[in-house]
Amino acid sequence: MEYVCDAPRTRTWFRLLTEGEAVSESLEMHHAVEKHYRRERERAIDAFHPTTSVFIEQDINKEAHIRRSMPLFLTLRDQDGAALATAMLPPNAKPSGGCIIVGPGNADPYPEHADAIAALGAHFGITLDRGSCYPYRR
Template identity: 80%
Template sequence: MEYVCDAPHNRTWFRLVTEGEAATESLEMRHAVEKHYRRERERAADSFHPATTVFIEQDIGKEDHIKRAMPLFLTLRDEEGNALATAMLPPRGRSSQDLGGGCIIVGPGNADPYPEHADAIAALADHFGMPLDRANCYPYRR
């Protein structure tokens, strides 16, 4: 995981950078972030165009491209490392219509994370300079 930013009350946002981390997040949070991570990583990899036709050099720059092209998968953790919320933001944390308003943020079992973690989500919004309001980011609202 990579550090992203601090949030109030000793919570921290981290970026999930491997499929294994996404798998662990899925287990801990009881939702399907691993499936989405895998799909988005594959989509980003498919969009890579090598700078050379030399076979052994064709993957140079591929991982950097994937990191730039795929959405950001983030986890909110408390000071003991417990998973509290999961977020998917557009690539590079910039607004995009590709994600239906730009983001998805869920709690354990796809529950609404806003009542308990609105201040932490606001810290993430400030960090990226984009709105992360419940109406646009929580997909299961009634």
């Protein structure tokens, strides 16, 4: 995981960098972030075009391309490391929409963590409102 930013009440946002981290997040949070992570990583891999025809050099810059083109997968953690919410933001956190933020079991994280979600939005300079980012609202 990679540190992203602090949030109020001793919580912290981290970026999930590997499939293993996504699997752990899915298990701890009882949702399917690993499925989305795998799908988005495969899309990024399929979109990669090597800049050389020399076989041994074809994967140079592949991981950098994947990181740039994949959505950001983030986890909100408390001071003890417990997962509180999971977010998927557009690549490079561009304000183009397409964010998803959920709590454990796909529950609504906004009642408990709206201030932390606002801190994440402020960090990236985007608005992460419940109406746009929580997909299971009723």
